[in-house]
Amino acid sequence: MNASAWQMLQEGAWTTVWISGVSIALGVTAGLILALIRIARIPVVDQILVLYISLARATPLVTLALFIFLSAPTFGLNLDRNVAGILALTLNTTAFNAEIWRSAFRNFSREQREAAMAAGMTPWITFRRIMLPQMMITSLPGLINEMSFLIKGSPAIAVIGIVDLTRVTNRISAVTYEPLPPILVACALYMAAIGCLVWLQRIAERRANRLAT
Amino acid sequence: MFEKNASEKAMPETAASRTTAPEQIAVSIRHLSKSFDGVEVLRDVDLEVREGDVVTILGSSGSGKSTLLRCINWLEQPDRGSIHIGGQRIGVNDAGRPMPVRELARVRARTGMVFQSFNLWPHLNVLHNVTEAPIHVLGKSKAEAEAHARELLEKVGMSPKADAYPNTLSGGQKQRVAIARALAMQPQVMLFDEPTSALDPELVGEVLSVIKDLSAEGYTMVIVTHEMAFARAVSDQVVFLEKGLIIEKADPETFFTNPSTERVRKFLERDES
Numbered sequence: 062m063n064a065s066a067w068q069m070l071q072e073g074a075w076t077t078v079w080i081s082g083v084s085i086a087l088g089v090t091a092g093l094i095l096a097l098i099r100i101a102r103i104p105v106v107d108q109i110l111v112l113y114i115s116l117a118r119a120t121p122l123v124t125l126a127l128f129i130f131l132s133a134p135t136f137g138l139n140l141d142r143n144v145a146g147i148l149a150l151t152l153n154t155t156a157f158n159a160e161i162w163r164s165a166f167r168n169f170s171r172e173q174r175e176a177a178m179a180a181g182m183t184p185w186i187t188f189r190r191i192m193l194p195q196m197m198i199t200s201l202p203g204l205i206n207e208m209s210f211l212i213k214g215s216p217a218i219a220v221i222g223i224v225d226l227t228r229v230t231n232r233i234s235a236v237t238y239e240p241l242p243p244i245l246v247a248c249a250l251y252m253a254a255i256g257c258l259v260w261l262q263r264i265a266e267r268r269a270n271r272l273a274t
Numbered sequence: 275m276f277e278k279n280a281s282e283k284a285m286p287e288t289a290a291s292r293t294t295a296p297e298q299i300a301v302s303i304r305h306l307s308k309s310f311d312g313v314e315v316l317r318d319v320d321l322e323v324r325e326g327d328v329v330t331i332l333g334s335s336g337s338g339k340s341t342l343l344r345c346i347n348w349l350e351q352p353d354r355g356s357i358h359i360g361g362q363r364i365g366v367n368d369a370g371r372p373m374p375v376r377e378l379a380r381v382r383a384r385t386g387m388v389f390q391s392f393n394l395w396p397h398l399n400v401l402h403n404v405t406e407a408p409i410h411v412l413g414k415s416k417a418e419a420e421a422h423a424r425e426l427l428e429k430v431g432m433s434p435k436a437d438a439y440p441n442t443l444s445g446g447q448k449q450r451v452a453i454a455r456a457l458a459m460q461p462q463v464m465l466f467d468e469p470t471s472a473l474d475p476e477l478v479g480e481v482l483s484v485i486k487d488l489s490a491e492g493y494t495m496v497i498v499t500h501e502m503a504f505a506r507a508v509s510d511q512v513v514f515l516e517k518g519l520i521i522e523k524a525d526p527e528t529f530f531t532n533p534s535t536e537r538v539r540k541f542l543e544r545d546e547s
Binding site: 172173175176177178179180181182183184186190191194195198270271272273 | 347349375376379380382383385386387389391393394395396397406407410411412439441455456459465
């Protein structure tokens with residue numbers, strides 16, 4: 062592999078990293094918001110969210126990415142392909158994250174909440190200072206799991222023309238006729254990214270032990 | 275039978291302030307009734323707790339004593355009746371409607387509660403368990419809250435563990451931290467819900483001695499407990515609850531040596547055996 066091949070790989074890796082990173086950040090936050098809305102059990106809104114979550118969980122990423130990118134013009138939107146890619150990944154991961162957050166909320170101990178209320182905390186302070194920090198710790202293993210699924214699923218966005226870490230290996234071998242080296246490097250990079258998450262997960266689990274009283 | 279000589283107990287400051295203003299009522303409960311699924315757990319309960327007094331609530335399990343205590347800070351909502359804390363009604367506003375959550379939280383902050391199962395916040399260390407509410411509810415500065423917290427931890431003998439997390443503490447240590455946490459809000463009344471029932475027998479003493487110290491300092495306390503000797507030593511008033519009714523209300527001497535009801539006599543006999 063020559064210098065330009067390395068540079069292409071680097072660019073592809075960067076594309077995967079930033080698009081996944083943005084989608085993860087949006088997806089974790091949106092998942093929390095959806096979970097809270099669902100817990101409020103607002104009629105109609107709740108049904109719509111249930112429908113969204115089951116649709117998003119059932120749709121393959123490739124299909125979702127294509128659908129968003131191709132249907133946008135029909136709605137008069139001219140979507141940048143990166144935006145469409147992020148939207149597809151986010152819509153997918155949000156649905157899973159919402160369920161993770163919701164179960165953390167539902168399983169939150171009544172005693173903990175009572176201790177907060179007895180100390181004069183409003184529901185909002187209770188949520189922000191007592192519930193959310195504990196929910197984050199208990200949800201983190203599940204959320205990180207979902208993050209690694211997202212990264213591993215991210216090559217799907219190549220279908221709308223984004224040159225990510227996987228797609229770029231194709232481009233390189235089209236020039237060099239040596240498909241093996243770039244794909245090996247790509248594999249190593251994916252493994253490094255997932256490795257970081259596994260390491261994070263281990264830290265998260267150690268902190269979670271603290272909650273097991 | 276509600277009269278009791280203030281000088282009987284050593285209470286440096288509040289004893290004095292109480293003799294000058296003997297009518298200061300910390301908690302006033304009137305006609306309190308509550309049912310769970312059609313079963314009446316509290317029936318027309320009246321109770322007054324004077325400032326600086328220690329009131330213990332006794333009764334067999336299921337008599338409604340924990341429910342009564344939990345109504346005082348509105349963790350349970352009574353069906354009828356009223357509760358005032360330092361003259362301020364809790365749970366219901368002037369218009370007779372349920373209090374908005376923020377207002378309710380403000381009134382609740384006048385009480386401090388110690389739970390049977392401690393309920394420390396496991397994601398915070400000991401010091402931050404104590405400073406959390408003073409900072410985020412009372413709006414104290416971090417430095418001020420921490421200084422006060424360290425004093426309180428000293429008082430309950432937990433200063434060496436200020437940086438420890440709750441899961442590394444014994445039950446007795448957790449409960450002492452929980453007491454410090456409740457005291458940190460400078461409440462008008464401390465509520466103890468069976469504070470030693472979840473403890474190993476050899477750890478009960480350290481918690482009871484902290485509570486005894488507080489009573490000597492003149493804190494107003496309402497205590498639900500099964501510890502008879504402790505109740506006798508610490509109380510100004512003992513209340514006996516049976517099927518949601520207060521059937522005996524007396525000073526500890528009378529209650530333990532010459533109760534007026536057969537039911538209490540039986541209850542005390544059983545405890546001795």
